[in-house]
Amino acid sequence: MKINGKPYRTIWLAKDGWSIEVIEQTKLPHRLETIGLKSAEDCARAIKSMQVRGAPLIGACAAYGLAMALRQDPSDAHLTRTIAFLAEQRPTAINLRWALEEMRRAVVERPPNDRAAAAYRRAADLCDDDVETCRRIGVHGLEILKAIAARKKPGDPVNILTHCNAGWIACVDWGTATSPIYQAHDASLKVHVWVDETRPRIQGAALTAFELGAHGVPHTIIVDNAGGHLMQHGLVDLCIVGTDRVTANGDVANKIGTYLKALAAKDNNVPFYVALPHSTIDWMLDDGMTIPIEQRSADEVLKMTGRLPDGSIATVEIAAPGSPARNDGFDVTPARLVTGLITERGVCEASREGLAGLYPERRAS
Amino acid sequence: MKINGKPYRTIWLAKDGWSIEVIEQTKLPHRLETIGLKSAEDCARAIKSMQVRGAPLIGACAAYGLAMALRQDPSDAHLTRTIAFLAEQRPTAINLRWALEEMRRAVVERPPNDRAAAAYRRAADLCDDDVETCRRIGVHGLEILKAIAARKKPGDPVNILTHCNAGWIACVDWGTATSPIYQAHDASLKVHVWVDETRPRIQGAALTAFELGAHGVPHTIIVDNAGGHLMQHGLVDLCIVGTDRVTANGDVANKIGTYLKALAAKDNNVPFYVALPHSTIDWMLDDGMTIPIEQRSADEVLKMTGRLPDGSIATVEIAAPGSPARNDGFDVTPARLVTGLITERGVCEASREGLAGLYPERRAS
Numbered sequence: 155m156k157i158n159g160k161p162y163r164t165i166w167l168a169k170d171g172w173s174i175e176v177i178e179q180t181k182l183p184h185r186l187e188t189i190g191l192k193s194a195e196d197c198a199r200a201i202k203s204m205q206v207r208g209a210p211l212i213g214a215c216a217a218y219g220l221a222m223a224l225r226q227d228p229s230d231a232h233l234t235r236t237i238a239f240l241a242e243q244r245p246t247a248i249n250l251r252w253a254l255e256e257m258r259r260a261v262v263e264r265p266p267n268d269r270a271a272a273a274y275r276r277a278a279d280l281c282d283d284d285v286e287t288c289r290r291i292g293v294h295g296l297e298i299l300k301a302i303a304a305r306k307k308p309g310d311p312v313n314i315l316t317h318c319n320a321g322w323i324a325c326v327d328w329g330t331a332t333s334p335i336y337q338a339h340d341a342s343l344k345v346h347v348w349v350d351e352t353r354p355r356i357q358g359a360a361l362t363a364f365e366l367g368a369h370g371v372p373h374t375i376i377v378d379n380a381g382g383h384l385m386q387h388g389l390v391d392l393c394i395v396g397t398d399r400v401t402a403n404g405d406v407a408n409k410i411g412t413y414l415k416a417l418a419a420k421d422n423n424v425p426f427y428v429a430l431p432h433s434t435i436d437w438m439l440d441d442g443m444t445i446p447i448e449q450r451s452a453d454e455v456l457k458m459t460g461r462l463p464d465g466s467i468a469t470v471e472i473a474a475p476g477s478p479a480r481n482d483g484f485d486v487t488p489a490r491l492v493t494g495l496i497t498e499r500g501v502c503e504a505s506r507e508g509l510a511g512l513y514p515e516r517r518a519s
Numbered sequence: 520m521k522i523n524g525k526p527y528r529t530i531w532l533a534k535d536g537w538s539i540e541v542i543e544q545t546k547l548p549h550r551l552e553t554i555g556l557k558s559a560e561d562c563a564r565a566i567k568s569m570q571v572r573g574a575p576l577i578g579a580c581a582a583y584g585l586a587m588a589l590r591q592d593p594s595d596a597h598l599t600r601t602i603a604f605l606a607e608q609r610p611t612a613i614n615l616r617w618a619l620e621e622m623r624r625a626v627v628e629r630p631p632n633d634r635a636a637a638a639y640r641r642a643a644d645l646c647d648d649d650v651e652t653c654r655r656i657g658v659h660g661l662e663i664l665k666a667i668a669a670r671k672k673p674g675d676p677v678n679i680l681t682h683c684n685a686g687w688i689a690c691v692d693w694g695t696a697t698s699p700i701y702q703a704h705d706a707s708l709k710v711h712v713w714v715d716e717t718r719p720r721i722q723g724a725a726l727t728a729f730e731l732g733a734h735g736v737p738h739t740i741i742v743d744n745a746g747g748h749l750m751q752h753g754l755v756d757l758c759i760v761g762t763d764r765v766t767a768n769g770d771v772a773n774k775i776g777t778y779l780k781a782l783a784a785k786d787n788n789v790p791f792y793v794a795l796p797h798s799t800i801d802w803m804l805d806d807g808m809t810i811p812i813e814q815r816s817a818d819e820v821l822k823m824t825g826r827l828p829d830g831s832i833a834t835v836e837i838a839a840p841g842s843p844a845r846n847d848g849f850d851v852t853p854a855r856l857v858t859g860l861i862t863e864r865g866v867c868e869a870s871r872e873g874l875a876g877l878y879p880e881r882r883a884s
Binding site for chain 2: 182183349351352353354356359360361363364366367373374375376377378379380381382383384386409410411413414415417418421443447455456457458459460461462468470471472473474475476477478479480481482484485486
C-alpha cells in the first residue's frame with residue numbers, strides 16, 4: 155500500500171541480492187525507518203523484538219532468514235538447527251512454523267549447493283503468494299462490506315471495528331483484516347474504522363492508525379475499553395480482526411483483548427469476522443485453549459514510548475512505582491463467537507465443517 | 520487508609536478552618552502532593568480536571584465548595600447559582616448532584632447568616648458518613664470474599680479483578696470496591712487483586728495500584744485487554760467494581776470498559792459485583808442507556824504521562840500523528856450481567872426488587 159503516495163511492501167530483497175530490508179516497526183508511528191537484516195540471527199532478533207511483526211510477515215522474514223543461513227552453510231545440520239532456532243522466536247503465530255516447513259520442503263531434497271538459491275526463490279514466492287492471498291481475502295471481505303452498506307442509509311459509512319494491527323504492515327501488502335477495507339475505500343465505498351488502541355504495545359494506535367492514515371482511510375482511535383459501549387449505541391456495523399492461529403475447529407487466537415470484543419459483538423448482534431490466510435490454520439489442534447500463549451515483558455505494561463514536544467522519542471514509566479504487571483500476549487476467541495472466517499478461498503463458518511468445506515484437501519482422513 | 524504507614528483521608532479542612540486540602544490525584548502515582556482549595560471555583564476546577572475524582576469524593580469536594588461560596592455570599596441567588604455551577608462539572612456521577620441537594624436542604628430554610636456554618640457542618644458530616652458507609656460496604660463485601668475463600672484450597676489467595684479506581688482515594692476513606700479487600704487483608708484473609716490499567720487515564724495502574732501497594736495488598740497490573748483471558752483460565756474468582764450511577768432497575772454506569780469485563784465474567788461464570796453507597800443510586804432513572812455519558816478530550820487517548828529516567832514528569836504523544844480519537848468516559852453494564860450490588864445495607868440483586876428490598880423507603884409509590 156502507499157505511504158505518502160509511494161507504494162511500499164514491508165519486506166524486500168536488498169540491492170546486494172541476498173540480504174533483506176524491512177520497515178522497522180518499533181519506530182512507527184514516530185519514524186519511518188528501514189533496517190537491513192543480514193543473517194538468520196538478525197531475522198530472529200527482529201522477530202523477537204517485534205521490529206518485524208504480524209503473523210504473515212514474521213513467516214516471510216523467517217523464510218529469508220533461513221535462506222541467508224543456507225547461503226552460509228547448506229548442511230542438513232544447519233538447516234535443522236536454523237529452523238528450530240527461528241521457530242522458537244514467537245510461540246503463538248502458526249505462520250512462522252508453516253513458512254519454515256514450506257522452506258524445509260523446498261530445499262531438503264536438493265543437494266547442498268543448490269539449497270541457497272532454491273531457498274531464495276521459495277522465500278520470494280512466499281512473499282508474492284502472501285500478497286495475492288491477502289488481495290483475495292479483500293475481494294471476499296469486500297462482499298460483506300457491500301452487503302452491509304446496502305442496508306444502510308445511502309452516504310452513511312460502514313463502521314468497522316478492528317483490534318491490533320492485521321494490516322498490510324503485518325503482512326507483505328494489503329493486510330488481512332484491512333484488505334477488505336482498502337479495497338472498499340479504493341472502490342469508493344464509504345468506510346470508517348474504529349481503531350482499538352491495543353495495549354500494551356498499541357499496535358492499533360501506532361500501526362493501524364498510521365497505515366490507514368497514510369492511505370487516506372477515515373478512522374478514529376479508541377481505547378480498548380470503548381468498543382462495547384460503541385456497539386451498545388449502534389456505532390459499529392461489524393468487527394474484522396486478524397489472527398495468529400485458527401484451530402481446526404475454528405477457535406481464534408489473536409492479540410489479547412480480541413475475546414472481549416467478540417463477546418460484546420455477540421451481545422449486540424454485531425457480526426464478528428476473522429480474516430486469515432490458509433497458513434494461519436493449525437490443522438493439528440482441535441481446541442483453542444491448547445494454543446501456547448506468549449508471556450511478554452512486564453515493561454510493556456508499565457512503560458509507554460512516544461514523542462516529546464521537541465520531537466524526540468522518550469519512554470516514560472506510567473504505573474505506580476513497585477507494582478508488578480503480567481503481560482499475556484494473546485487470547486483465544488471461541489468459535490461460537492465468530493460470525494465467519496474470511497480466507498483467500500472465501501468466507502466460511504468458524505467450524506470444522508466450515509473449514510473443511512473451503513479446504514477439502516485438509517479434511518481429516 | 521495508610522500511605523507509608525501514615526493514615527490519610529483524601530479531603531480535610533485546612534488549619535484556617537474554612538478552606539480545604541485534598542490529595543492532588545493527577546500527580547499520582549508519580550508525586551504525593553496536596554493542594555489547597557479556597558473557593559467554589561477552585562473546587563469546580565479540581566473536579567473538572569480530575570485533581571479530585573471518584574464519585575463519592577467529588578460529592579464531598581463539591582459540598583465544601585458550596586460551603587465556601589456561602590461564606591462569601593449566603594444569598595438564595597448565590598446558593599442556586601453555585602449549586603448549578605458545581606453540578607455541571609461532571610455529568611455522569613450522580614453523587615455530585617446528590618451531595619449538592621443534601622447541602623441545599625441543610626441550608627435553604629436557614630437565615631442567610633446561619634448558612635455558612637450549617638453548610639460546613641453538613642459537609643463534614645457528609646465526609647464522615649461516607650467513611651462509615653464505605654466501611655459498612657466492606658463488612659458486607661468481606662462475607663462474599665470469605666465464602667469464596669472457603670471453597671478454595673487453604674492458602675490460595677482469593678483473586679479479585681477490579682476496573683478503574685473505586686478505592687479509598689476515590690472516596691474519603693476505605694473506598695467502595697476496595698473496602699472488602701482492605702478488610703480482608705487486615706483480617707489476614709489472603710487476597711490478590713488484578714488491577715485493570717484502565718485507559719485512557721490509567722486510574723487502575725496509577726491510583727488503585729498505588730493505594731493497594733501503599734497499604735501492602737498484593738496486586739498485579741494488567742492491561743484492560745487481559746481480564747477475559749485470565750477468567751477463561753480460572754485466574755479470577757470474582758470481580759468487584761465501583762460505579763458512578765446505578766439506575767433504579769440496577770443498570771450500572773462505570774468507567775468505560777466495565778461492560779466488557781462484565782460480559783467476560785458472565786461468559787466464564789465469574790461473579791461480578793458492584794460496590795456502592797446509597798448516594799450513587801439514581802431513583803429517577805429506569806434505564807441505564809439514558810444516563811448521560813461524559814465525552815472527554817481526545818488528548819487523553821493520544822498522550823500518556825509518566826516518569827522519565829531522571830525522575831522528571833513528561834507527557835508523550837503515543838499515536839499516529841494526525842489520527843483523531845474519541846473518548847467516552849463511561850459505559851453502562853446492564854443489570855442482567857451483575858451478580859449483586861454491595862451497599863452499606865447489605866448485598867442485593869441488581870434489580871428494582873433487590874434495591875427496593877434494601878431501601879424500602881425509596882420504593883416507588
